[in-house]
Amino acid sequence: MYGTSMKKRLSKTDWLDHGLRTLAVSGANSLKAEPLSRSLKVSRGSFYWHFKDIDHFQTDLLACWKKRATDDIIAEIKKIDGDSTRLAALMKKAMRGTDDLERAIRSWATENSAVAETVSIVDETRLAYLAEILIAAGVAPSQVRSRTAFIYWARLGQIMMDVNKTELSDADIEGLAKLLQS
Amino acid sequence: MYGTSMKKRLSKTDWLDHGLRTLAVSGANSLKAEPLSRSLKVSRGSFYWHFKDIDHFQTDLLACWKKRATDDIIAEIKKIDGDSTRLAALMKKAMRGTDDLERAIRSWATENSAVAETVSIVDETRLAYLAEILIAAGVAPSQVRSRTAFIYWARLGQIMMDVNKTELSDADIEGLAKLLQS
């Protein structure tokens, strides 16, 4: 039992999971029937049984990511009561490390308008959540919109930078958070 | 005399200019000999006369962008004396609008390590420039690194967002700049 599972036959979900992994690791250019089949050690017959064509596969994949991203936000919102209302706490969790899948999705969105559309919707959800945090932190209403955008952009940009040479320390984040909620 | 120039024969520079335009408009996936030749209304014979192969073309294209990006920074630095030393002034110029070429380059870098390498170098140059601005603005040395990174990330993230639904007003930027140089 080496590798990832020893199942003989694949489900649609198997394909989509593998698709998301591939997207994160190799980018949207690798979302093709032939290479995907190879890496799953099956023929394209399997792919074309589960999906009508590449477009449908990518559409399903995108929906899969959207649901996942949205669920994550909802889970975060449910935790808003104690600690996480503080901006610094959120930033210490979110403003660090890499996110290959997010980065790949962003890159994909640059060349695919359907992806861009979905990404835009997810952005709205996240921005709304972040705005709530700022409001709860007591940021003046007139400042909420711009600061929310600024923080969100910053995380995005951080994700797009290849290596994170500039890892933020706790003190760094506390300093920034203090500014941004003043 | 319609369209872009009526020259009969193309130079290497013509090809590279067209490459950068294509990159900005259609993304790195369109940097292929066949489509590029089509849109220039010549055969691939022209392409393969000027460039050994696709890799060499892309390498030249990347060098072209790097030089341009670096020159831009140098030009900015030369202007540091009056107005531009103020962070707000810089942000009013830089933190607005779209930048399709930059966005396409970033997306490209996600899937091509050579591109990522070059982008990383350009990032360093820009970050160093931005840090100078913050220092000149009187930001405490201990805060310079994290705030520089934060601002740079924010511009990057802004570029990666498809439409700029959240355009910053002068007041927004002045507010943010005031925070970030305090």
Place this chain on the structure above:
DNA sequence: TATGTTCCATACATAACTGTATGGAACATA
């Protein structure tokens, strides 16, 4: 206008991927 250089068209061989059609294997269940 003759000539060498620069640039391009065309034809060919090769590779990777798409999508379809068809037969058959694997599986669950009666």
Place this chain on the structure above:
DNA sequence: TATGTTCCATACAGTTATGTATGGAACATA
């Protein structure tokens, strides 16, 4: 174990790209 359903392999046709080889057009200059 018989049977219908689910899943996959294989073979084929078509598309789009790469890179090379070769001949010839366009150009500058003597």
